[in-house]
Amino acid sequence: MRHHGGCHCGAITIDYESALAPPAIEVRACLCSFCRKHGSRAVSDPQGKLTLTFHDAGAVQRYRFGLATADYLLCGRCGVYVAAVLAEGDALYGVAIINALDDAEEFTQAAKPVDYSAEDEAARRLRRRTRWTPAEIISPR
Numbered sequence: 001m002r003h004h005g006g007c008h009c010g011a012i013t014i015d016y017e018s019a020l021a022p023p024a025i026e027v028r029a030c031l032c033s034f035c036r037k038h039g040s041r042a043v044s045d046p047q048g049k050l051t052l053t054f055h056d057a058g059a060v061q062r063y064r065f066g067l068a069t070a071d072y073l074l075c076g077r078c079g080v081y082v083a084a085v086l087a088e089g090d091a092l093y094g095v096a097i098i099n100a101l102d103d104a105e106e107f108t109q110a111a112k113p114v115d116y117s118a119e120d121e122a123a124r125r126l127r128r129r130t131r132w133t134p135a136e137i138i139s140p141r
């Protein structure tokens with residue numbers, strides 16, 4: 001099933017594909033300081049696919065903090081947090097932020113609080129490589 005969404009102004013669109021029905025998808029609420037401030041809930045599927053399209057690449061804000069292994073992608077124009085991505089060589093892995101999806105209400109599982117603060121960089125990269133969704137960024141212009 002394909003879930004479409006994006007930021008508010010249209011600069012970034014997101015397509016999250018997973019064979020799982022939304023009620024069967026685990027919803028995670030990361031307890032890091034960034035995610036808490038956004039109240040964000042995230043989903044990923046190692047067998048799925050995440051496509052981010054930057055319709056206005058100049059509006060895309062990449063934010064890093066902590067171990068600085070992932071890019072948190074926000075729209076610099078309308079402020080919406082849409083996804084996070086990790087680059088490993090040529091491969092890209094990401095999580096979709098549920099509230100950026102048009103059918104966010106379909107993800108009915110209670111958010112599971114997750115605390116990754118004890119991870120070192122190797123553990124963090126390994127978890128993301130194995131649990132995040134294979135991702136692709138498209139910049140049409």
Ligand SMILES: [Zn+2]
Pocket residue numbers: 007008009010011012059075076077078079080
């Ligand atoms: Zn926007």
